[in-house]
Amino acid sequence: MQPSLPGKAQATLREVLPRLVLSPSLFLILLFVYGFIIYTGYLSLTDSRMLPSYDLEGFGNYANLWGQRNWLVALQNLAIFGILYIAICSVLGLVLAILLDQKIRGEGILRPIYLYPMALSFIVTGTAWKWFLDPGLGLENTMHLWGWESFTFNWIKDRDMAIYTVVIAAVWQSSGFVMAMFLAGLRGIDSEIMKAAQMDGASRWSLYTRIVIPQLRPVFLSAFVVLAHLAIKAYDLVIALTNGGPGRATELPATFMYSYTFTRNQMGVGASSAVIMLAMIASIIVPYLYSELRERR
């Protein structure tokens, strides 16, 4: 600090310096996040097509949106995908964590193997699974070559089943992460409680169902929040795995928004779908963040 500054000015600078340091980030966030949310919200109320237009036309886009078969398909797919993805990841993650927590030799090798898909891009995951699930080249073909001629697994080409292949690939990518969360939770449980339960004569089953799993409630909540928001944002995986197909059978809100905004020249409808996605995520995240931040002082 310059010694030439008068004492008062120096004191003022000391006061505001921290806020000054924070301000560029705050500016970026306010503009690029909240400003943009407002902008997109506004667009969703206009008659924007290929280019943004600023002529308000009320809630026409929303009415239009809910009349679109594709949007309803996307929502239905999101429901199927979201529920299965969250449920299977949670169950698989919990089971793997409990199994790994049995003083396993080689845990140090197994854990990273379960977890590595999380480091991959969804594009890579999609590419790998697209091929693996391809009836002519992948699993089905392999089974046939191994002599199981009647084996069929052509979900990825089947309009009714394709969405489940997205679930398979997504679970493969994320379940290890959920396992790691549960494992950390298990390791955080007071071992004296476990000993006490054993002294009380609890069987292994009741030890887990009555003592351990109830204590993992916060982990379930965190896992739910993380998985739910990943599910709503899911875009890359579908693009790489099925590209929304066959037909539009694996359309999700994220792919719907992108194609309506940038390829179908229906920007107003695209914006309104984005607003609805934001509303879905906010309804999960805001209460969660609020309670998390409240707990601390």
Added chain:
Amino acid sequence: MARSTQPSFGTGKLMRAALYAVLILFAVYYLLPLFVMLVNSVKTLDEIRGGNMMSLPEVFTIEPWLNAWSRAQIGVEPTGLSPYFINSIMMVVPAVAISTALGAMNGYVLTKWRFPGDKIIFGLMLFACFIPFQIVLIPMARVLGMIGIAGTTSGLVLVHVVYGLGFTTLFFRNYYAAFPDELIKAAKMDGAGFWRTFTRILLPSSGPIIVVTVIWQFTNIWNDFLFGASFADFDSMPMTVALNNLVSSSTGVKEYNVHFAGAVLAALPTLIVYVVSGRYFVRGLMAGAVKG
């Protein structure tokens, strides 16, 4: 992670064996797609078409890798993935550096120089971590155009810095919250001001959280597809977008072995980071998941 803390029940040998069998089966499940990609990336196209995806190559060839790297047709020119690999690096390095540096300073201010309203600011930043990026795509495209960096690597750097800020701030804030306030007071008594307290006292102790943040940001930005697909033009296209173009291009013969080599190339940087410093990778995931 600490060793298992739970008491051991008397367990039969059979149970133990079943346990290991299940665990190994899952390991196979997680490894299989990677194995398939690797094995088939060194086979000839004929062998892939005619053979079993699980079998090891009869003829080992490195040709698909060379193709993927420098000859495969992505768009008009047969350049291979290498220019896009470079694009990704040119994008990731500055984006990670800037967002980490800003996050560190934000975390420092939000924990050690608190002022009225700081919690609201943090809340605003935290929520920004979770927004679906679809909500910002349209205005972002306009703003990038307005400031003249549409379709450039600089534009992507800006985008990734902005939408990474929430996480980097969260990481540093939580780390610095556990850093004793008395040390800051002691530094004040010793005459260190805002910056010297940061550079001399906090930063030297921030090694672990810097590693966590850098890994997190690196992984997320390298793996990003949506922003790359939306805001990059042909000269600034990142690796993930190029890979997707390569794999889903409908012209010509589908060279699966080249696709696999390309996919592994795209995955390689993050996989290497994961293998080298998995512990920090996991810590980042946890910190990103368990807020507050």
Added chain:
Amino acid sequence: MSFLQIDKVCKSFGPINVLRDISLDVEEGGFLVLVGPSGCGKSTLLNTIAGLEKLTTGEIRIDGNVIDDLPPAERNIAMVFQSYALYPNMNVGQNIAFGLEMRGMPKGERDAKVAEAAKTLQIEHLLDRKPGQLSGGQRQRVAMGRALVRNPQLFLFDEPLSNLDAKLRVDMRTEIKRMHQTFGTTIVYVTHDQIEAMTLGTRIAVLKDGVVQQYGTPAEIYNDPTNLFVADFMGSPAMNLIPATVRGNGVEMARADEDPLVLGFDQLPGDVAAYEGQEVIVGIRPEAITDADSRAAMRAGQQVTASCKIDVVEPAGADIYAITALGGKEVVTRLHQDWFGQANQHTELVFNLEKVVFFDPQSGVRLR
């Protein structure tokens, strides 16, 4: 004029008043102890002296100069923290030198100063170690070294002994007292431990709810408490505070299954006489109730001897604490170590009336 003057200082966080109108003076070379239960405002007061927190109203002066607007570093004050706050990334030498470095002292001079301070505190062999490699006592020394090396005009200590085990705490207490005697620097010391307060301070300020309850020498605080809170807080075992009824020149304390015990005074203090027939609280320290053998140890004065039933006996080595019941309260007495009575038996107890103090049971104010 006093060296450190704390003049009508108030501090509030929003609607909460943490410090209310605090005025304290310390002479140069004095040792002021701020003592009180947690949340009483003692640490906040210390932080305002240090400049780490701004006071709301009032003034703090050192050597006649107002320091309120100076940042901490320009106040020429050093502080030893509860956790010692040693910078974990620097070794001991760098820790001690950091304050000098921040003030722009050249390296050669710095090294000489550090060496000197290290020699005084006998930590020369530790200079290259990191704080994490030090024991609690060593950390305490380094923290003191960091304060000493700057040769400040005022030392602040924020509960520096509370993280040490019992034995080390006593050793380090002596060390701090010795340092004070050697260097003669003015010290302000915060603690919640009343024994530390008694042993270290030349002046003690007892705080509660942001208000100074009493300010005086250790002897004044101990023997002449101004209210029930100070009487109860200072001293271990605590002063016996017994409900009693005033009857003429005596006070009457109820006993279970026995006649009340009457302490007859030559002359009750004037304030107490006005409570005729009403209840007062009688304060009497354990050492002022003793057995016949220890009577000689008491200074001659007004005494009352009475037979009391002993409920519990607690031998403590040098003394024996025997517990009886008066006015519905447990009353601790301090007996000679050769006393051979037993629980559930009666024994003759001598009450030293010179040491008895009285309080109003509602307001807790001392009656004189």
